[in-house]
Amino acid sequence: MKIILTQEVSGLGAPGDIVEVKDGFGRNYLLPQGFAIAWTKGAEKQVTVIKRARSAREIRDLDHANEVKGQLEGLKVNLKARAGDGGRLFGSVTSAEIVDAVKGAGGPVLDRRRLEVPGHIKSTGTYPVKIKLHPEVTASFNLNVVQG
Structure with a gap:
């Protein structure tokens, strides 16, 4: 087909x-x-x-992708989410919320569809997040979900 x-x-x-x-x-x-x-x-x-x-x-070329990767990997991204006792979230963290948290932390504007999140984030803690910036460049950063 x-x-x-x-x-x-x-x-x-x-x-x-x-x-x-x-x-x-x-x-x-x-x-x-x-x-x-x-x-x-x-x-x-x-x-x-x-x-x-x-x-x-789209990111223009390989050099621009590497520049954005350098910005992302040195970034501390914190995301405040409503949580109950024991750190369990009310709902889960969406890719749009992650993109907003990166932007709020002083990072570049990202396309939420290119994020690779490890499953559903439903509790507080630190999670590794990857984003495919270019066919040859993948950046990763840690997302710290805190009760807020």
């Missing part, structure tokens, strides 16, 4: 890429989740629009 990706899918491609996947994977996961659209000649024309939007928010 031929599809056009609308979001980055780990191990498959970036938005705007036309990829061939097994029918079940495309029909049961990628299309319902909104990660892809079915390939048609008309949809292929939309690829240019998707790629133009991606290039506007």
